[in-house]
Amino acid sequence: MSIDALNTQKLQEHAEEIRQQYEDLKAKNLNLDLTRGKPSSEQLDFSNELLSLPGQNYRTESGVDTRNYGGLVGIQEIRNLWAQVLGIPAENIVAGDASSLNIMFDLISWSYIWGNNDSERPWSQEDKVKWLCPVPGYDRHFSITEHFGFEMINVPLTQDGPDMDVVRELVKDPQVKGMWTVPVFANPTGITFSEEVCRELASMETAAPDFRIVWDNAYAVHTLTDTFPVVHDVLSMGAEAGNPNRFWFMSSTSKITLAGAGVAFFASSKENLDWYSEHANIRGIGPNKVSQLAHVEFFGGPEGVYEQMRKHAGSLAPKFARVLEILNERLAPFGAAEWTEPEGGYFISVNVVPGTASRVVELAREAGISLTGAGSSFPLKQDPNNENIRLAPSLPPVSELEVAMDGFATCVLLAALEAA
């Protein structure tokens, strides 16, 4: 299904019907929210046991009292567990508070103020800092680099990851200091980087010695099918290629247990972790170890993580399937949009008729359906083609989702009609 196939004649033939559908939609006075990739109540219920943990077992196996101060890198047991989940040595993993986004912000902030462990000078003292942004991508990533005033450079995303021909060329510029990635079930496209792309990213030459790839593996185990993706050990790939400090590897339990009260992880080379700790140790005394211990008890081991993810898949997969069905029923006949069919993650990325995405969002809002703003998956929220919309099917129950998606399809058709 390609957007090139827009059937304007058919659209015109159904113009009256589409307009009537939109009026009917508005008459429903809906109040539906599809803006963010939030887990549903049903999904959060899978972790309710955590709300009473750790209970009276407040000591780790090695005897650490998690109630007290200390332990900057997190408790050993959760680092061990996540080492197994990610296939990375535990000594390369720091366990923090709930949010990996916080850690990403700090890594960039500290590089900006003091430079990272490979910097010749703080990034704030560079004439300009440029940052590679595979698009469409995660809005909150782009907000961070925007906040620091970095020049963001769009890089096309293929089915296998960022277009490496483009990346290899861009990193010859010493002002290019880093790159955002979501390597598995990417936000919002759902694509997963191929092993070849991983190796190329690990081995490519960069002009900046302190170049870093934020490897935000937020959906590493977030399958919608029966199979789990391979988590490539890019730290080893980098080390083997002579670039041991290339990756800032992020992970968290946010969409595994409790979205607002999980555990975040930062995995990297020893040198990178030492540099991180040097600053983190000034910023504070350590993360919430009680929550970390609760997670260790909750999961039991890596199989507990996979079991939990199968429950999530059981809740999410039918929603994704229903969204795809509706898009297919309503839009395919007109060739009025193209979309991804992800096997994991939290989003479906839709390209509507070029130039109409913001109008679709506006029409939906007027009908009581909140969508993520048009362009939000691009740096500075500027979608050069004004065509991309990110759908987040996780939060609403199926019945609401069906109403919202049917309404969304109507808006896509109406906007296409207006533009025809």
Next chain:
Amino acid sequence: MSIDALNTQKLQEHAEEIRQQYEDLKAKNLNLDLTRGKPSSEQLDFSNELLSLPGQNYRTESGVDTRNYGGLVGIQEIRNLWAQVLGIPAENIVAGDASSLNIMFDLISWSYIWGNNDSERPWSQEDKVKWLCPVPGYDRHFSITEHFGFEMINVPLTQDGPDMDVVRELVKDPQVKGMWTVPVFANPTGITFSEEVCRELASMETAAPDFRIVWDNAYAVHTLTDTFPVVHDVLSMGAEAGNPNRFWFMSSTSKITLAGAGVAFFASSKENLDWYSEHANIRGIGPNKVSQLAHVEFFGGPEGVYEQMRKHAGSLAPKFARVLEILNERLAPFGAAEWTEPEGGYFISVNVVPGTASRVVELAREAGISLTGAGSSFPLKQDPNNENIRLAPSLPPVSELEVAMDGFATCVLLAALEAA
């Protein structure tokens, strides 16, 4: 008891006895740690109920699902509770993750990178940033301003707070951008700022428009007696004096519930909070609301907080009393030290014979007693008189504390003897 009263003659008369006491001490092969102000296991037990909270009640009164994303400023219920504890309107309070130190670091970091809401330019673009440091003070405060390369200026601390004649003079310098304080039961002296000092700090003219006082009210309810201190509402004092944005008011439950897994608070003017949120909203999605709800349930209301603090006082007061008794028995006869007798907080500040503090710490370490490093209560760890030592009586049980304090006294006397 004043250090001026050092009785060298008496010291010499007891020289042999003191040397023998030190040899006996070393022979015990102790391994005791008095370095940090950590709560004891007994104190942490007072909060064990928290380890199973919030249980299945994961929604706030207003219906927020604490398990999910969102809520940058924390849940309303914990803000309401802390508003009552601090005597500050809830809308002026943000509830965060466990560590107020983290928030202090971020406030300074963000002022450094972007300037605060009253800055003409980012602090990083100032020729020099100077920071007032009442001494002796909290080592982790000083580590932050050292990390950012600020010039730290010692300000003498009186019984009523910082010497205001000195402060008023220093803030005429526009490069002076801020000041550390621990206004109630200060670390390490235990002194509490008088209402007059609070008002003067709120009303004094400063050359820098973006001058900030970090009002680290870490021990606001941490009494060792039957009475709780008055928590002065410096936000109102500042507003009344035309300086509404002067105070960054910090608080936390760290030494009320679980030291590593509590809730931290940042209270300030609306403008300051808006500025904070502008950056915090880029750094992440929000704090651990599950932990906040657990705390609301645990305390029930402000009286629950006071009840909890009475338990802490019941555990800590005998330890403090015992330390003071031993210092008095062993050191007063020689006039070999002077010390504070705090009515709250976590520390006793001891001044030994000038020039001998580092030697005392060395002697203690050789005898298996770890003390906080000499000078650690001063910027750059430089005590100009090499006389101050911070004692932290909270962690060890009384029996160990007695052994450690007796050993400490021996070391003080031996160092005095060596220097005599």
